[in-house]
Amino acid sequence: MATDTRVILICSGKGGVGKTTLTANLGISLARQGLSTAVLDADFGLRNLDLLLGLENRIVYTAQEVLEEECRLDQALVKHKQESNLSLLPAGNPRMLDWLKPDDMKRIVEMLKEQFDYVLIDCPAGVEDGFKNAMAASQEAIIVTNPEVSAVRDADRVIGLLNTNAIKPVQLVLNRVRPKMMASQEMLSIDDVTDILALPLLGLVLEDEQVIVSTNRGEPLTLNSVNSPAAKCYLNIAKRLLGEDIPLIDPVEESSGFGAKFRRLMQTKIF
Amino acid sequence: MESISKRIVLNMDNNNSSNWELYLKNELKKMNSNNIEIDCKDLNLSCIDIMSIIKISSKFNCTISGFFSTSPKTIISTQSLGYPSQFIFNPYSKKSVNKSDIISDQSKAHFHQGTVRSGEYIDSPGDLLILGDVNPGAIVSAEGNVIIWGKLLGIAHAGKKGNSKAKIAALHLRPVQLRIATKVARGPQEKPQIGLAEQARIFSEKIVISPLETM
Numbered sequence: 001m002a003t004d005t006r007v008i009l010i011c012s013g014k015g016g017v018g019k020t021t022l023t024a025n026l027g028i029s030l031a032r033q034g035l036s037t038a039v040l041d042a043d044f045g046l047r048n049l050d051l052l053l054g055l056e057n058r059i060v061y062t063a064q065e066v067l068e069e070e071c072r073l074d075q076a077l078v079k080h081k082q083e084s085n086l087s088l089l090p091a092g093n094p095r096m097l098d099w100l101k102p103d104d105m106k107r108i109v110e111m112l113k114e115q116f117d118y119v120l121i122d123c124p125a126g127v128e129d130g131f132k133n134a135m136a137a138s139q140e141a142i143i144v145t146n147p148e149v150s151a152v153r154d155a156d157r158v159i160g161l162l163n164t165n166a167i168k169p170v171q172l173v174l175n176r177v178r179p180k181m182m183a184s185q186e187m188l189s190i191d192d193v194t195d196i197l198a199l200p201l202l203g204l205v206l207e208d209e210q211v212i213v214s215t216n217r218g219e220p221l222t223l224n225s226v227n228s229p230a231a232k233c234y235l236n237i238a239k240r241l242l243g244e245d246i247p248l249i250d251p252v253e254e255s256s257g258f259g260a261k262f263r264r265l266m267q268t269k270i271f
Numbered sequence: 272m273e274s275i276s277k278r279i280v281l282n283m284d285n286n287n288s289s290n291w292e293l294y295l296k297n298e299l300k301k302m303n304s305n306n307i308e309i310d311c312k313d314l315n316l317s318c319i320d321i322m323s324i325i326k327i328s329s330k331f332n333c334t335i336s337g338f339f340s341t342s343p344k345t346i347i348s349t350q351s352l353g354y355p356s357q358f359i360f361n362p363y364s365k366k367s368v369n370k371s372d373i374i375s376d377q378s379k380a381h382f383h384q385g386t387v388r389s390g391e392y393i394d395s396p397g398d399l400l401i402l403g404d405v406n407p408g409a410i411v412s413a414e415g416n417v418i419i420w421g422k423l424l425g426i427a428h429a430g431k432k433g434n435s436k437a438k439i440a441a442l443h444l445r446p447v448q449l450r451i452a453t454k455v456a457r458g459p460q461e462k463p464q465i466g467l468a469e470q471a472r473i474f475s476e477k478i479v480i481s482p483l484e485t486m
Contacts, residue, residue, distance in 0.1 A: 149407075153389050156406050160388035196406055196424070198386055 005113040008120050008241075009138035009167070013154030015125030017146045018175040021211060022234070023122040024052040024220040029238030030118050031085035032222070038077070038116040040089045040108065042134040043124040044100065047091040053080060054218025055088055064092025066111070067104050073111045082223060087116070097129065102136030109137040127161060135162065141170045142202060147177060147188040152196055159197060171202035173237060178207045179251035190251070203237035204248060205230055276306040276336045281314055295324060299331040307333050311340040318348045325352075343380060343400050347420055350402060358382055380415070387411060387425065407447055416440070426450070435473050440483050444469040454478050 010023045020043070027039040040063070041049040050056045061076035066089075073089075080086040089112065112119045121138055124130035135141075141162050145155040155172075162170050174193055181187035194201055208230035214221045221231040236246050279298045281291050291314060299307075309324065316324075321338075328335055338349040338356040349356040360380070379397025387393055387401065389408030399413035402420045409425035411417055416438045417429045423441035428450035430437025435452040446458040449471050456471075456478040463469070468483040 153408050156389035156408065160391050163388075195422075196404075198404070 005116060006118050007109055007113065007137065007139045008118070009123055009134055009141040009162075010120060010144060011123035011131065011134070011141060011158055011162075012125065012144040012151070013127060013158040014145075014151045017144050017151050018205070018211075019125075019144050020049050020052055020122050021215065021220075022142070022144050022173060022175065022205070022237075023049060023120050025222045025231070025234035026238055026241070027053075027086050027120055028080075028083055028220045028222045029235050030120075030241070031080070031083045033238065033242060034085065035117040035242075036085050036087075036115065037118040037120065038087050038089060038112045039120045039122065040112065041091040042105065042121050042130065044091045044096050045094050045124060045130060049122050050078070050088060050090050051218060052215055052220060053086075053088055055080065055090075056218070059090045062090045062092040063108055064096050066108060067092075067100075073115075100129075100133055102133050105133045105137040127157060131158075131161075135165055135167065138167060141167050142173055143170060143197070143199065144173050144175050145193065145197070146175055147182070147190075147193055149188070152188065152193055156197060159199065170199055172197055172199040173202050173205065175205045176207045177204045177251050182251050201248065202240055203233060204251060205233040205237070206251065276308050277302060277304040278308040278310055278339075280310045281312055292323065292327065295327055296331075299328060299333060302331065302333065305333055306336055308337045308339065309335060311338060311342065311345045313341045314345060315342050316340075316345040316348055318352060321345075321348045321352055321354070343382070343398065343418070346382075347400065347402070347418070351420060381413070386421075389425075405441075405446075412450075413437070429471075438470050438472045440468065440470040442468045444471065444480060449478050451478055 010019050012019050023039055027037050030037045039049060041047050043049070050059060055078045058078050061071040063076065065071045066073050066076045077087040077089055080088070089108070109119060121134050123134040143155050143159060145151045159170060172194065174190060178187060182189055190201070190204070206229040208228055210221055210225055210228040211230050214225070221228055222234050225231055239246055279295065281294060307328065325335060335354065338345070338354055339359055340346050340356070341359045343358065346356050346358045379395065380400065381395035381397065382400045383393055384402045386403045387405045387409040389406050391409050393399065393411045395413040395415070397413065398415035399411060399417045401411060401418070404421040405411055405419055405423045405425045405427065407424045410428070411425065412428035412431050414430065414432045414434065417427045419441035421441070422443040423446045425446060426448045427439045427446055429439045430452040433452050437451055439449060439451065443463055445463055448458060449456045451471065451473050454473055459480065469480050470483045471478055471480045
């Protein structure tokens with residue numbers, strides 16, 4: 001039984017920035033480090049964490065049956081096929097939203113805390129009830145955002161709400177970074193984003209076509225294709241979450257040609 | 272060395288206020304404590320003034336444990352230098368009201384510390400002082416002036432009950448929109464010069480932005 005379980009909310013405000021992808025990959029990466037990890041799909045309206053993990057066809061019971069005491073927690077938990085340290089607690093059907101209260105989420109998380117070292121909550125988009133339920137049950141949070149004004153604006157709103165609910169630490173993951181566009185200043189730079197959000201940066205995730213492929217297959221990137229740029233980023237984020245000191249990569253330097261690569265050999269840029 | 276801090280009151284009611292340095296030196300000579308608090312009353316002191324207070328005190332082997340003042344400007348100066356300071360509301364502070372129009376009604380002044388984030392709304396029945404950034408999507412408003420020790424990237428409304436003399440001042444003034452009394456203006460498009468504090472006020476029926484004058 002784990003005593004000091006970390007319950008981490010993964011949220012963004014805006015939809016489609018990569019909350020679920022981060023949850024799945026972080027879950028796999030943490031499990032790979034030997035930590036028993038549970039991922040909880042709190043997106044009851046539009047659930048798809050099970051799809052990303054490729055566990056859709058194994059779901060028998062969901063969080064709904066657990067709350068209604070129609071089954072035990074371990075009956076509802078779906079163990080990952082390859083990564084046995086990782087379990088998924090699937091979201092119930094969307095009609096649950098009518099009666100689900102923050103206290104229900106707290107009850108589920110309390111149950112999960114007894115068995116796991118890490119509980120990752122995949123938060124729904126928006127700042128309405130779904131978000132409030134998910135927030136009530138968590139202790140710390142990771143904000144996912146893209147280098148776009150709309151995503152940053154929504155993230156800012158969510159950070160304000162997290163602050164008023166005394167959730168900390170709140171850390172930032174900047175997703176879908178395109179080094180070339182950042183270098184040519186066509187995209188918001190890392191400094192632009194961190195200036196506005198004023199949060200510590202937990203990591204960057206580079207834009208990677210493989211993410212789409214892996215999503216469609218239901219095999220998170222970190223599971224097999226360890227050489228993909230995004231998979232490396234996810235793994236680094238997991239390690240930083242565990243307290244390892246891994247320097248961030250400068251995407252601008254990453255984008256430039258041979259000269260920069262040579263310079264990087266001589267000197268690793270840390271910021 | 273005594274551990275209890277003694278308070279020096281810079282009371283300038285009967286004197287010329289430019290003599291406070293002399294007055295402080297005299298008070299420090301009489302002090303038998305090494306740990307002092309300074310009550311600046313309604314003096315409007317800049318960061319440079321505060322630094323010179325600290326310098327003078329250290330010559331007398333005194334360390335300052337905190338500042339008090341009824342002047343928001345002094346509090347902003349001491350806070351920005353990282354000294355513990357307390358703002359005292361003083362409705363009878365006639366002097367600074369007459370002296371500068373940027374500080375209008377201190378009795379109702381609000382002080383906010385921290386970033387104002389998107390969707391948040393801060394309102395003050397008097398002046399509004401913000402120590403932190405105002406992010407895009409946030410709205411800050413006051414019946415008096417809005418002074419921001421940080422970046423203004425959201426919407427600011429000064430003099431919202433119709434005071435057209437109200438000003439908006441910020442260290443980095445690039446708002447989405449500016450409103451003073453009944454006037455509305457879009458924020459400037461070009462990027463500001465780094466380190467240039469600016470203020471917005473109504474000048475011949477229009478909102479204009481100019482470098483910040485001393486308050």
